[in-house]
Amino acid sequence: MSLKICINGKFYDKEKARISVFDHGLLYGDGVFEGIRSYSGLIFRLKQHIDRLYNSAKAIRLNIPINKEKMTREVISTLKKNKLTNAYIRLVVTRGVGDLGLDPRKCPHPTYFIITDRIKLYPQEFYENGLHIVTAKTKRHLPEALDPRIKSLNYLNNILAKINAIDAGVEEAIMLTHEEYVTECTGDNIFMIKNSRLITPPSELGALEGITQDAVIEIARKNKIHVSEKKIKVKDLYGADECFLTGTAAELIPVVKIDNRKIGTGNPGPITEFLTLEFHKLTKKDGVRYRI
Numbered sequence: 001m002s003l004k005i006c007i008n009g010k011f012y013d014k015e016k017a018r019i020s021v022f023d024h025g026l027l028y029g030d031g032v033f034e035g036i037r038s039y040s041g042l043i044f045r046l047k048q049h050i051d052r053l054y055n056s057a058k059a060i061r062l063n064i065p066i067n068k069e070k071m072t073r074e075v076i077s078t079l080k081k082n083k084l085t086n087a088y089i090r091l092v093v094t095r096g097v098g099d100l101g102l103d104p105r106k107c108p109h110p111t112y113f114i115i116t117d118r119i120k121l122y123p124q125e126f127y128e129n130g131l132h133i134v135t136a137k138t139k140r141h142l143p144e145a146l147d148p149r150i151k152s153l154n155y156l157n158n159i160l161a162k163i164n165a166i167d168a169g170v171e172e173a174i175m176l177t178h179e180e181y182v183t184e185c186t187g188d189n190i191f192m193i194k195n196s197r198l199i200t201p202p203s204e205l206g207a208l209e210g211i212t213q214d215a216v217i218e219i220a221r222k223n224k225i226h227v228s229e230k231k232i233k234v235k236d237l238y239g240a241d242e243c244f245l246t247g248t249a250a251e252l253i254p255v256v257k258i259d260n261r262k263i264g265t266g267n268p269g270p271i272t273e274f275l276t277l278e279f280h281k282l283t284k285k286d287g288v289r290y291r292i
């Protein structure tokens, strides 16, 4: 059976799901999106993802044509239609069809679509042995230019940093501010552990407010692990006891080498392992349930 895609509330076979070449999502990256995951029929923190989508849209003055409740129902019907219980969900809202100019007022009907697919995971060895990452040459764009809390379709800044990672033969790259503070990686937030304390950079510097990041902070606090959101530099990461990345697709993934320097023992550390186990427990209970 061909995958069914929901576009503006209607289902299309994957091969027939089409967006206009005049859609400003394509022409200008003018739109917002979410990446969400379901685990055995439980959509992890769906409410938080839907809230972030609507906040991103509001920040770019994009009116999503349906309300949050309807959007939630449509995500669930798309999963059901495709009989998926363990899925990756991509929810996209674009400015819609306009003319060739930038003017968003010329786009009267925003487009939304929902893709649900089987999740593609990082290879298991990355979780067991840890990732090698590098510092990207490409700097994070200024938060004053594009608020990092907006999960927009404009990912070129991240893609250029991802190309830096690919050129270095690794999967991920750390993006720094102009003042050389660590913000996040191209598609994941970053944490370090020093003397059993957890540190992650604040969003204001230029990082997305990650939903996985937030869950990890909650787990840590519940378990009396000290957490702070604070400015760090790459040299702080070099001296960390442990380091890991968080994201919807990656979950928690240990980092064992940065710029060819070994982090801690060079193996995934005990606090990372503990937080990973607790996170997996959370994915079994925290979200919106559906039946196919």
Ligand code: PMP
Binding pocket: 035, 158, 184, 185, 186, 187, 188, 189, 207, 208, 209, 210, 211, 212, 213, 246, 247, 248, 249
């Ligand atoms: N930072 C960026 C730039 C991202 O695109 C993502 C999502 N892939 C994240 C961080 C992680 O956010 P979340 O935990 O909400 O998936």
